[in-house]
Amino acid sequence: MRVMVLVKADADSEASVMPEEQLLTEMGKYNEELVKAGIMLAGDGLHPSSKGVRVRFSGKERSVIDGPFAETKELVAGYWLWQVRSMDEAVEWVKRCPNPMLGESEIEIRPVFEADDFGEAYTPEARERDERLRAQTSQRQ
Structure with a gap:
C-alpha cells in the first residue's frame, strides 16, 4: 500500500526558520534508512504558506x-x-x-487511493489512461 506521510507545519516552519545542521543530518540518515528498506518513493520539505496560493472552486468560478x-x-x-x-x-x-520541528510536532499518515478503490467507476479506459500517464511521468524523472 502507498501512504502519504505529512509533516505538519508549525510557527517556526511558517516563519521560514531553517533546521539546524544536526536535524538535517539526522533526517538524511533516516531518509537513507527508508530508501535502503525500499519504503521511500518520494519526499521533500515545503516552503511556508506565505509563498503559496490556493485556488478555490465554486461551480465554474475559480478564485486565487x-x-x-x-x-x-x-x-x-x-x-x-x-x-x-x-x-x-x-x-x-x-x-x-x-522530531522534524524544534518543539512538539505531528506527522499524519494517509493511505493513497489505489485503482481498485474506485470500483466500477474506474473503467478500463480510465485505467489504461492513468497507466500511460504514470509511465510518461516516470520517464521524465
Whole structure:
C-alpha cells in the first residue's frame, strides 16, 4: 500500500526558520534508512504558506487566494510518499523519525487511493489512461 506521510507545519516552519545542521543530518540518515528498506518513493520539505496560493472552486468560478494561511496546525511543511505493507508498518517507521520541528510536532499518515478503490467507476479506459500517464511521468524523472 502507498501512504502519504505529512509533516505538519508549525510557527517556526511558517516563519521560514531553517533546521539546524544536526536535524538535517539526522533526517538524511533516516531518509537513507527508508530508501535502503525500499519504503521511500518520494519526499521533500515545503516552503511556508506565505509563498503559496490556493485556488478555490465554486461551480465554474475559480478564485486565487494568496498565502500565508491562518491555521498553521492544519498546514503541511513536508511530505514523504512511501510503499509499505500496512498502516502499522508506516506507523512504526514514523515512530523512528527524528522530531522534524524544534518543539512538539505531528506527522499524519494517509493511505493513497489505489485503482481498485474506485470500483466500477474506474473503467478500463480510465485505467489504461492513468497507466500511460504514470509511465510518461516516470520517464521524465
